Amino acid sequence: MPGKQGAEWWREAVVYQVYPRSFADSDGDGEGDLRGVVAHLDHLVSLGVDALWLNPFYPSPGVDGGYDIADHCDVDPRYGTLADFDTLVTAAHARGLRVIVDVVPNHVSDAHPWFRAVLASGPGSPERARFHVRPGRGPDGAEPPSTWTSVFGGPSWTRITEPDGTPGEWYYHLFAPEQPDLNWKNPEVLAEFARVLRFWLDRGVDGFRVDAADALIKDTTWPDTPGGWPVIPKDASSPVHEVYRALRRVLDSYPGDRMAVVETGAPDDVVALFLRPDEMHLAFNLRFAKAAWDAGELQAAITESLAANAAMGAPVTWVLDNHDNPRSVTRFAAGIRLEGDYAPTSTGGDGVADLARGLRRARAAALLMLALPGAAYLYQGQELGLPNVDDLPDEALQDPVFRRSGGTERGRDGCRVPLPWRGEVPPFGFSPDGVATWLPQPPAWRDLTVATQEADPSSTLWLFRRALALRRAEPSLRRGTVAWLEPSSPGEDALRLRRKAGGGRALVVVVNFGVEPVPLPAGEVLLASAPVAVGGGLPGEATAVVVPAGG
Numbered sequence: 001m002p003g004k005q006g007a008e009w010w011r012e013a014v015v016y017q018v019y020p021r022s023f024a025d026s027d028g029d030g031e032g033d034l035r036g037v038v039a040h041l042d043h044l045v046s047l048g049v050d051a052l053w054l055n056p057f058y059p060s061p062g063v064d065g066g067y068d069i070a071d072h073c074d075v076d077p078r079y080g081t082l083a084d085f086d087t088l089v090t091a092a093h094a095r096g097l098r099v100i101v102d103v104v105p106n107h108v109s110d111a112h113p114w115f116r117a118v119l120a121s122g123p124g125s126p127e128r129a130r131f132h133v134r135p136g137r138g139p140d141g142a143e144p145p146s147t148w149t150s151v152f153g154g155p156s157w158t159r160i161t162e163p164d165g166t167p168g169e170w171y172y173h174l175f176a177p178e179q180p181d182l183n184w185k186n187p188e189v190l191a192e193f194a195r196v197l198r199f200w201l202d203r204g205v206d207g208f209r210v211d212a213a214d215a216l217i218k219d220t221t222w223p224d225t226p227g228g229w230p231v232i233p234k235d236a237s238s239p240v241h242e243v244y245r246a247l248r249r250v251l252d253s254y255p256g257d258r259m260a261v262v263e264t265g266a267p268d269d270v271v272a273l274f275l276r277p278d279e280m281h282l283a284f285n286l287r288f289a290k291a292a293w294d295a296g297e298l299q300a301a302i303t304e305s306l307a308a309n310a311a312m313g314a315p316v317t318w319v320l321d322n323h324d325n326p327r328s329v330t331r332f333a334a335g336i337r338l339e340g341d342y343a344p345t346s347t348g349g350d351g352v353a354d355l356a357r358g359l360r361r362a363r364a365a366a367l368l369m370l371a372l373p374g375a376a377y378l379y380q381g382q383e384l385g386l387p388n389v390d391d392l393p394d395e396a397l398q399d400p401v402f403r404r405s406g407g408t409e410r411g412r413d414g415c416r417v418p419l420p421w422r423g424e425v426p427p428f429g430f431s432p433d434g435v436a437t438w439l440p441q442p443p444a445w446r447d448l449t450v451a452t453q454e455a456d457p458s459s460t461l462w463l464f465r466r467a468l469a470l471r472r473a474e475p476s477l478r479r480g481t482v483a484w485l486e487p488s489s490p491g492e493d494a495l496r497l498r499r500k501a502g503g504g505r506a507l508v509v510v511v512n513f514g515v516e517p518v519p520l521p522a523g524e525v526l527l528a529s530a531p532v533a534v535g536g537g538l539p540g541e542a543t544a545v546v547v548p549a550g551g
């Protein structure tokens with residue numbers, strides 16, 4: 001069991017998100033797998049992260065990238081076996097890396113035995129009471145129970161064909177029709193998830209990432225709402241918090257600082273409710289992840305989330321990239337911000353998608369993120385500065401968002417393209433030579449492979465390695481206070497943060513949002529996201545960490 005950071009390791013941990021289908025393919029079928037992860041764990045060690053989070057690898061029809069789970073306590077054959085999972089945990093722990101797995105409590109796959117039992121049983125059955133199954137409206141029940149729409153487009157109710165072949169009741173799905181929502185007011189559901197957590201805790205996992213954590217309790221008066229959006233109560237007294245208190249008790253019954261990080265796109269004050277001391281440990285700061293390349297937006301996201309979480313005694317969990325959003329290089333290239341959850345739309349931007357500019361900004365934002373107090377989550381490929389792949393052919397797209405939006409939204413496949421490890425041509429060491437990967441890799445990724453960047457000290461890979469090493473060496477980067485300093489001149493487009501933690505020396509972080517250089521404080525530059533000439537100031541679209549002269 002790793003113990004590098006001692007108690008409450010999760011408070012300051014840097015966690016690397018592994019999307020197993022796209023990380024590394026050990027068996028040559030064009031899709032990543034758990035053995036591929038084991039084979040590349042040393043990449044994570046040399047990067048300097050504390051843990052890895054694995055997106056779902058459970059048996060699944062794969063309608064929503066594995067977030068449609070048919071069996072919560074096994075490994076899908078496409079990813080390997082439970083023995084491979086055990087090997088992964090052992091190999092990770094031997095390297096001092098902790099392991100976090102996904103838990104998806106809001107819904108299951110329509111191939112899950114519980115939902116198959118819904119279809120086989122009739123109205124009013126105990127099997128149906130595990131889900132939200134309702135009669136329809138109108139004389140023959142042909143209208144859905146409410147106007148609510150699904151996150152992935154279209155209605156959020158689908159009609160069941162009863163065992164005798166007649167059109168029957170309707171079931172509710174926040175996401176795709178293949179993802180029926182569980183009824184968390186039914187105690188059987190909590191008991192089942194407590195069992196699922198114990199199954200993985202017994203196998204040695206260090207924690208969980210909780211999918212769609214705020215969505216478990218619906219307003220079961222099923223009101224019609226303007227815009228058709230569901231009502232999901234999240235106030236302090238919502239029963240959703242009882243669920244997390246119960247799951248926390250399961251985690252606390254195990255030794256070794258097991259933890260959970262929740263995914264919720266709610267406002268800061270609502271996110272913080274999930275972080276009360278008897279609930280969950282961490283919650284992603286998705287506001288930070290969706291902000292534009294804009295000093296005011298990022299400063300507000302930092303200040304307000306720090307304040308909201310401090311009220312609960314909880315750290316903030318910083319994230320810029322994940323498997324649901326366009327990669328930061330591409331977002332920042334176009335200057336856009338994201339709005340909405342899961343399949344966000346974008347606003348803002350100046351219409352110029354300049355990837356060199358996006359990379360400069362993404363490197364600067366990453367160094368800022370890694371200099372903020374709390375936990376930080378990196379998404380595979382972020383350490384390579386990969387752009388989103390926005391020109392995948394339509395026939396390659398697999399995200400349900402594409403199909404269910406009628407092709408108006410391209411969906412999330414562009415951030416899920418398999419990693420380039422080495423070599424001159426696809427599959428770039430992801431799969432054995434000559435194998436077609438499940439999503440095609442751009443030939444231009446030849447310049448972005450791990451092997452290419454390893455050999456280039458100015459690469460993004462080396463920037464991340466240095467930033468993580470610095471964060472490990474300097475307590476003031478990973479915990480402590482954030483104080484905003486005055487601009488060096490009235491109109492400068494920059495953020496200046498003084499960072500200080502007990503036991504660490506004071507540091508100043510400068511982020512230049514403009515294109516003209518800004519002055520750096522006198523002192524030693526420990527790390528910068530772009531070359532800094534002696535006495536030359538900080539170039540545009542760059543971040544520097546400075547030890548100020550005189551403290």
Ligand code: NOJ
Pocket residue numbers: 064065067104175211212263323324342
């Ligand atoms: C959030 C996950 O991150 C996303 O990939 C998934 O589609 C939805 N939840 C539904 O599980």
